[in-house]
Amino acid sequence: MNASEVRLRFSPAPTGxxxxxxxxxxxxxxxxxxxxxxxxxxxxxxxxxxxxxxxSIDQIQEVLRWLGLNxxxxxxxxxVRFDVYLEAAHRLLADDKAYECFCTEAEVRARNEDxxxxxxxPGYDGRCRTxxxxxxxxxxxxGRARSIRFRTPDEGRSSFEDVVRGExxxxxxxxPDFVIVRSNGTPVFFLANAVDDIDMGITxxxxxEDLIDSTHRVLALRRALGHDDQPIYAHLPLILGQGxxxxxxxxxxxxxxxxxxxxxxxxxxxxYLALLGWGPEDGRxxxxxxxxxxxxxxxxxxxxxxxxxxxKLEWMNGEHIRRLTSAELQAAVLPFARARYxxxxxxxxxxxxxxxxxxxxxxxxxxxxxxxxxxxxxxxLELDPASWExxxxxxxxxxxxxxxxxxxxxxxxxxxxxxxxxxxxxLGLKAGKVMHVIYTAVEGRAAGLPVYxxxxxxxxxxxxxxxxxxxxKL
RNA sequence: GCCCCCAUCGUCUAGUGGCCUAGGACGCCGCCCUUUCAAGGCGGUAACGGGGAUUCGAACUCCCCUGGGGGCACCA
Numbered sequence: 001m002n003a004s005e006v007r008l009r010f011s012p013a014p015t016g017x018x019x020x021x022x023x024x025x026x027x028x029x030x031x032x033x034x035x036x037x038x039x040x041x042x043x044x045x046x047x048x049x050x051x052x053x054x055x056s057i058d059q060i061q062e063v064l065r066w067l068g069l070n071x072x073x074x075x076x077x078x079x080v081r082f083d084v085y086l087e088a089a090h091r092l093l094a095d096d097k098a099y100e101c102f103c104t105e106a107e108v109r110a111r112n113e114d115x116x117x118x119x120x121x122p123g124y125d126g127r128c129r130t131x132x133x134x135x136x137x138x139x140x141x142x143g144r145a146r147s148i149r150f151r152t153p154d155e156g157r158s159s160f161e162d163v164v165r166g167e168x169x170x171x172x173x174x175x176p177d178f179v180i181v182r183s184n185g186t187p188v189f190f191l192a193n194a195v196d197d198i199d200m201g202i203t204x205x206x207x208x209e210d211l212i213d214s215t216h217r218v219l220a221l222r223r224a225l226g227h228d229d230q231p232i233y234a235h236l237p238l239i240l241g242q243g244x245x246x247x248x249x250x251x252x253x254x255x256x257x258x259x260x261x262x263x264x265x266x267x268x269x270x271x272y273l274a275l276l277g278w279g280p281e282d283g284r285x286x287x288x289x290x291x292x293x294x295x296x297x298x299x300x301x302x303x304x305x306x307x308x309x310x311x312k313l314e315w316m317n318g319e320h321i322r323r324l325t326s327a328e329l330q331a332a333v334l335p336f337a338r339a340r341y342x343x344x345x346x347x348x349x350x351x352x353x354x355x356x357x358x359x360x361x362x363x364x365x366x367x368x369x370x371x372x373x374x375x376x377x378x379x380x381l382e383l384d385p386a387s388w389e390x391x392x393x394x395x396x397x398x399x400x401x402x403x404x405x406x407x408x409x410x411x412x413x414x415x416x417x418x419x420x421x422x423x424x425x426x427l428g429l430k431a432g433k434v435m436h437v438i439y440t441a442v443e444g445r446a447a448g449l450p451v452y453x454x455x456x457x458x459x460x461x462x463x464x465x466x467x468x469x470x471x472x473k474l
Numbered sequence: 475g476c477c478c479c480c481a482u483c484g485u486c487u488a489g490u491g492g493c494c495u496a497g498g499a500c501g502c503c504g505c506c507c508u509u510u511c512a513a514g515g516c517g518g519u520a521a522c523g524g525g526g527a528u529u530c531g532a533a534c535u536c537c538c539c540u541g542g543g544g545g546c547a548c549c550a
Contacts, residue, residue, distance in 0.1 A: 182548040436510035447511035
């Protein structure tokens with residue numbers, strides 16, 4: 001790899017679905033790689049074998065693909081590189097930068113709780129730091145399992161430069177010795193992370209702010225392994241839910257699949273997520289992915305946490321829908337329509353309906369739902385109860401329907417020739433006020449596609465059957 | 475309890491000492507347009523958490539407080 005090459009990695013743990021916050025992290029890494037012509041690597045941090053699942057590994061890749069966040073290298077699974085991490089751990093052991101620890105997890109926890117009661121710092125107390133030969137032998141004779149702990153400095157400060165926060169510093173005394181190899185022989189995150197960032201030549205580390213404290217440990221390991229250079233770090237602001245606290249199911253959908261299934265466009269989701277913590281210099285908000293790549297600057301990432309606002313995402317999705325060509329939108333809506341209408345789907349009608357819906361919808365699902373009446377046999381058309389109630393409350397509804405029926409029976413049959421205003425106004429009514437009656441009769445509900453076009457799409461016979469059915473029902 | 479990070483309208487943000495009686499966007503409210511509902515157009519509502527300090531002058535610099543968030547695992 002070239003010395004000046006920019007290399008970034010997105011490195012999720014495959015222990016569940018990919019949270020929307022992680023997706024934002026992936027996006028920023030990807031944007032910076034694409035903006036700089038660098039390399040974007042997908043690394044799966046599955047050192048916790050017990051919690052990692054293949055399902056999650058698959059899902060991560062599926063989500064990234066759907067969003068268009070393609071990676072140049074990987075996926076690299078850490079689980080196949082254990083020997084590399086273990087070799088590093090033994091080097092640290094040999095250099096006395098780490099030591100074997102015979103304490104069990106339960107013992108450490110118990111001593112911690114005790115120390116906490118007395119108002120002390122929680123964290124490993126250093127029991128095995130300086131074991132005598134005899135003590136060591138005794139533990140081994142006992143058949144105790146051993147983990148490997150990294151020895152952190154007792155004094156001084158650890159500090160690093162963060163692109164979005166400036167200098168981040170902490171006293172070493174607040175960071176206890178930590179495990180780098182579990183007693184079952186598997187390596188821990190800090191070790192694998194440090195080793196891989198070295199081996200992969202990572203130049204920029206963009207990750208959530210929740211990892212900011214762990215950076216001191218990773219960097220200490222890196223130095224202990226003989227690397228005084230360090231990547232450029234940028235800790236991204238967290239995404240919060242409404243009312244504070246981390247974004248969870250309670251606030252909004254937090255998995256990408258939910259947005260995909262609800263009819264959100266990947267470009268809109270990327271756009272919205274990109275704007276949580278960053279914005280282009282000129283203040284534009286609706287940007288294509290290519291524009292995001294062109295404009296993205298790490299230097300403009302802000303340090304404060306952002307609250308996720310589903311409403312703004314929805315608005316933005318509508319903006320993206322409006323910017324699509326008819327063909328693009330039709331292709332995007334098609335799967336949703338097929339799932340709903342199956343064999344009843346009529347493509348020419350479908351395409352026209354999508355065009356009619358384009359400048360009014362905020363999600364693809366909304367578009368697919370609005371055209372339901374076009375693919376439903378007249379006798380099966382369901383009348384939305386609330387809409388019907390509203391229709392029934394209109395005193396002149398029978399007269400309106402009669403007038404419209406008479407009109408539709410004889411009007412010229414051309415797309416732009418249908419105009420229901422005249423027959424309704426002939427009754428002395430304001431057309432706009434009662435047009436919902438016709439919407440409900442023809443489309444089954446008061447809110448939907450423009451009704452003149454809908455009648456034309458349906459065809460004269462079908463439209464008349466629906467109008468007459470509604471009239472008869474009154 | 476200890477440590478770290480953060481702090482402009484309800485929300486996303488612009489703003490890097492005078493251009494700020496603080497700008498834009500979402501939301502909300504009103505009006506207009508209109509083939510109901512939407513969409514669109516126009517207008518309105520609404521913020522620099524508090525206290526010190528520096529300065530001729532602070533949203534912008536420093537300190538304290540307060541508030542919010544994160545971390546303190548043989549999770550990552």
